[in-house]
Amino acid sequence: MADMFLSILIVSAIAAALAALLVVAQRYLANYGKCRIKINDSKTIEVEGGSPLLESLAQNKIFIPSACGGRGTCAYCKVKVMEGGGPVVPTEEPYLDEGERKDGVRLSCQVKVRNDLRIEIPEELFSVREYLCTCTRIRELTHDIREFRFELKEPAEITFVPGQYVQLFSPAYDGNEEVYRAYSIASDPAEKNIVDLVIRLVPGGICTTWCFEHLKEGAEARFNGPYGQFRLSDSDAPMIFVAGGSGMAPMKCMLHHMKNTGNKRKTTYFFGANLVNELFYRELMQEFEQSLGSFRFVPVVSRPGEGDPWDGETGLVTEALRRNIKDAAGCEGYLCGSPGMIDAAVKVLVELGVPENKIFYDKF
Amino acid sequence: MNTDGVLVQALVVAFSAAFTGNILLTNFLGMCPFLAVSRQVKTSMGLGWAVLFVMTGTCILNWVVYWHVLVPLHLEFLRFIMFIIMIAAFVQFVEMLLERYSPVLYQNLGIFLPLITVNCAILGAALFMVIREYTFVNTVAFGLGSGAGWMLAILAMAGIREKMKPDRIPQGLQGPGITLIIVGLMALAFMGFTGVLSGG
Numbered sequence: 031m032a033d034m035f036l037s038i039l040i041v042s043a044i045a046a047a048l049a050a051l052l053v054v055a056q057r058y059l060a061n062y063g064k065c066r067i068k069i070n071d072s073k074t075i076e077v078e079g080g081s082p083l084l085e086s087l088a089q090n091k092i093f094i095p096s097a098c099g100g101r102g103t104c105a106y107c108k109v110k111v112m113e114g115g116g117p118v119v120p121t122e123e124p125y126l127d128e129g130e131r132k133d134g135v136r137l138s139c140q141v142k143v144r145n146d147l148r149i150e151i152p153e154e155l156f157s158v159r160e161y162l163c164t165c166t167r168i169r170e171l172t173h174d175i176r177e178f179r180f181e182l183k184e185p186a187e188i189t190f191v192p193g194q195y196v197q198l199f200s201p202a203y204d205g206n207e208e209v210y211r212a213y214s215i216a217s218d219p220a221e222k223n224i225v226d227l228v229i230r231l232v233p234g235g236i237c238t239t240w241c242f243e244h245l246k247e248g249a250e251a252r253f254n255g256p257y258g259q260f261r262l263s264d265s266d267a268p269m270i271f272v273a274g275g276s277g278m279a280p281m282k283c284m285l286h287h288m289k290n291t292g293n294k295r296k297t298t299y300f301f302g303a304n305l306v307n308e309l310f311y312r313e314l315m316q317e318f319e320q321s322l323g324s325f326r327f328v329p330v331v332s333r334p335g336e337g338d339p340w341d342g343e344t345g346l347v348t349e350a351l352r353r354n355i356k357d358a359a360g361c362e363g364y365l366c367g368s369p370g371m372i373d374a375a376v377k378v379l380v381e382l383g384v385p386e387n388k389i390f391y392d393k394f
Numbered sequence: 395m396n397t398d399g400v401l402v403q404a405l406v407v408a409f410s411a412a413f414t415g416n417i418l419l420t421n422f423l424g425m426c427p428f429l430a431v432s433r434q435v436k437t438s439m440g441l442g443w444a445v446l447f448v449m450t451g452t453c454i455l456n457w458v459v460y461w462h463v464l465v466p467l468h469l470e471f472l473r474f475i476m477f478i479i480m481i482a483a484f485v486q487f488v489e490m491l492l493e494r495y496s497p498v499l500y501q502n503l504g505i506f507l508p509l510i511t512v513n514c515a516i517l518g519a520a521l522f523m524v525i526r527e528y529t530f531v532n533t534v535a536f537g538l539g540s541g542a543g544w545m546l547a548i549l550a551m552a553g554i555r556e557k558m559k560p561d562r563i564p565q566g567l568q569g570p571g572i573t574l575i576i577v578g579l580m581a582l583a584f585m586g587f588t589g590v591l592s593g594g
Contacts (some may be wrong), residue, residue, distance in 0.1 A: 035468050044459070044476065048483035052490075059490045117501055144497075 039348040049166070068148045073156075075142060078313060083109070084138040094151065095197065097212060100139035107138040110150035113335035115141050159185060160254045161196075163225070168247055171310040172303075174231040175276055176236070176283045177242070178217065180226060180251060187222040188255075190215060192262065192287040193280045193392070196225065196255030200237035203244055211237035214392065215256065218286035223252075228279040260366070260392040262287070267362045267388070268296035271357065272347060272375045276301070277366035278311060278394060285318050294385045296324040298354070302347030302371065306331050306338035328354060347371065359383035365391035404535035407528065407536055411539030413587040417515050417522075418547040419449025419580055428548055431506075439551035442545030444506040446538070448488070449519050452481045453537030456520040457530060477520045485511045515544055550580060 038046040062079025067086065069075065069105035074174050084100055084107050087093070096277060098104035105125040118126060122137045135322035141147075164217040182188060198212040217226035232238045245251065262269075262284055271281050290297070305307045308331075334340035343350040348371075355361075363379045365372050372391050379389055417423050423447070423546040431441045456477050462471050489507045510516060519540045523533050554576055563572050 037472055040463065040467060041472060041475060041479075044463070045479055048479060052483060052486055055487055055490050061492045116497065143492075150568060352553060394431075 065143050067143065068146070070153065070299060071148070072152050079143050079145070081143060082139050083111075083115075083136075083141040083143055083147070083149070086143050087138065091160065092151070093160065093197075093254045094138050094155060094359050095212070096139060098139075099199075099208070100138050102137055109138045110134045111141055111147060112137045112150060112261050113148040114145050115147060115149075115246045116144070130391070145179060147330065155257075157189070158254060158257065159188075160253050161188060161225075162183060162250065165245055165247055165249050168245070171228065172308045175310065176229055176231075177309075178227045178229060178240065178245070179217075180253070182223045182225065188225060189222065190219060190256035192219050193260040194256035194258040194285040195260075195280075195392070196227070196253040197257070198227065198237060198241075198251065198253040200240040203240060206236045206240075209236050210254070211235075212257070213276075214258075214260075214280040214283070216282045218290070219283060219288050220286070226279075228276045228282075230276040256283065258392065260364075260390060262293075262364075263362060263388075263390075265362070267360055269298070270351070270358060270361050270363050270378075270384070271297060271299040271301075272351065272363065272365045272367070272371075273299070273301050274347060274367035274371050275308075277368075277371075277392075280366050281364070282311060282314070285315075285322070288325075289318065289321055294323050297322070298328060300324045300328045300330055300347050300351050300354075300384050301366075302330045302332065302350075304332050306334055306340045307328060321329060346374070348374045352380050352382070356381055357383055361388070363389035363391075366390065398539045400529075400531055404531050407532045408539030408542075411536050412543035412546065413584065414590060416543040416547060416584050417519060418544050419577070419584045422581075423518040423520060424513050424544060425577075427509055427513060428544075428551065428577075429570055431509075432479040432551040432573070433555055435552045435556060438548045439545075440503055441506045442548050444510055445501045445513070445515065445544050447503075448481075448485060448507070448510050449516055449541035449544070450534065450537035452477075452490070452516055452569050453523055453533050453540075454530075454537075455480050455484060455517055457523060457528070457533040460524055460584030468513060473521070474517075475525060477517055481516055481520075482511050512527075513536050515540070547580065551576065 047295060060080050062236075064076050065079040066084075067075050069079060071090070075090045075092075075343060077369070082100060084094055084096060094107045094109060098337040100107075102121045104320075107346055108125075108130070111138065113132070115136055118131060118136065119140055122140050125137060128313050161182050162184040163180040163182045166181045167177075169177040171177055189260065193212045194213070195212045197212050200209050200211065204209045213227040215225055217224050229238055229241050237313045260280060272383055273281050278301065288294075288297070299315070309329050312329065318325050319327055327345055328350060330343040330347045331340055332344065332346055333348045334344055343353070358379060361377070361384050365375050375384070376389055376391070380386055415421070418425070418428060427441060430440050459476055459480055460470075460473055462478060464472055485507050489500075492503065492507075519537060523536055528536055538553070551573070555573070558572075567575070
């Protein structure tokens with residue numbers, strides 16, 4: 031009996047001593063003092079060394095997009111490190127191609143700040159802010175898609191390019207860790223103190239489950255943004271929109287913007303759903319058809335049930351695209367939806383004559 | 395025993411650990427990193443140095459813990475768990491030290507260090523050191539010798555694999571298959587050292 035207690039005591043004592051040693055080592059060895067990060071040769075910030083670059087920048091309110099939370103798996107947080115980043119570490123290797131390595135591109139979550147750095151980030155990331163807001167309205171759009179309206183409190187206004195997204199913060203709950211997840215802004219960009227997000231419940235999804243089960247009207251929430259390169263081009267070329275499910279969000283935002291700015295580009299919007307009752311925003315789209323002039327909304331239902339009267343397009347959204355458009359040379363494609371849908375739509379658009387560099391998309 | 399005698403004995407222990415009783419080729423310990431990282435001489439060298447260093451360091455630490463903590467308390471049966479804890483902590487500590495003071499070394503060895511924490515050759519060496527009841531000096535020699543032996547084996551293997559690259563190997567034998575056959579031949583060759591030392 032005494033032996034047992036003694037052995038437990040000894041093992042615990044030695045383990046505790048080693049742990050203490052490591053904590054002390056962490057405190058003194060991993061302490062790199064103050065480091066200066068020079069950004070785009072203009073702005074310099076001073077940070078406490080020893081943390082990943084991504085984290086150090088976030089503490090200074092410079093938000094680099096990151097979906098995986100700094101684990102080095104999403105590769106969104108790429109920045110150019112011109113000086114002081116050290117060699118590429120093995121965890122970054124799979125995400126950097128030859129050209130990027132030459133340009134000094136690194137994953138900011140994997141670069142530790144150990145000394146002074148000189149980095150380059152896209153200028154627009156400076157306008158990324160963290161927004162504190164109140165959820166003021168939740169609308170059921172279909173059985174698994176809801177529209178969440180957020181009224182901004184601090185800062186009170188947001189300026190963004192239609193098509194961009196924000197990263198919504200989901201706090202820790204029921205044993206799930208806190209995460210940020212990206213959602214495109216769906217609301218009218220003219221309403222600067224409002225952000226609508228269209229969110230589909232992903233079974234088992236941490237953030238979407240939080241939105242559907244824990245986020246209530248009147249509750250506080252926060253997000254950061256805006257991010258993203260998905261946006262309307264400056265040309266007058268006719269446009270083909272293809273979206274499915276919550277991929278509606280950036281398209282709706284772009285249509286609001288086109289209405290606000292009197293943009294009369296010829297636009298055809300193919301929107302795919304499985305069932306008739308999974309279509310949403312139909313009245314709104316009819317309004318756009320009238321107010322925009324040369325806009326046509328083509329809802330496509332892949333399995334119109336027996337009970338639901340449906341006389342519109344059926345089948346896959348790509349099949350409807352093929353039926354309705356014979357020649358798309360000179361057009362631009364804008365796609366938002368699941369990777370599968372996007373890959374299929376890109377293939378069809380290319381076959382119809384749209385050059386690949388004129389197809390823009392947001393995969394999720 | 396006079397100082398000369400101690401040194402000679404230590405040399406014998408080191409030599410036998412590296413050659414006649416090579417931890418990899420006669421005991422077949424530490425095979426996973428041996429098979430995985432023996433494609434290039436350069437990376438093998440990095441891993442070899444890391445093993446040499448960690449093996450020597452942990453043998454010394456574990457000798458102290460075993461003879462001065464576990465034996466006086468009659469808790470020898472705890473040596474497995476104790477050795478593992480010591481090895482893990484040592485590797486962590488060394489990693490931090492390198493990261494701070496020698497970025498170049500960290501870049502070369504850093505990624506291998508965590509790999510070695512779970513390397514059975516490191517634990518194996520510590521356990522041999524106990525079973526054979528080495529003195530402190532002999533333990534240091536044994537750690538160095540075993541590490542050097544392991545490094546020698548992986549360097550030889552990497553050299554052979556680099557030479558073999560252009561060769562056409564039957565599909566079923568590519569990768570681990572041919573490597574294991576080569577290890578077997580190398581083990582046979584190392585058996586030739588047996589008898590070089592009497593009582594080694």
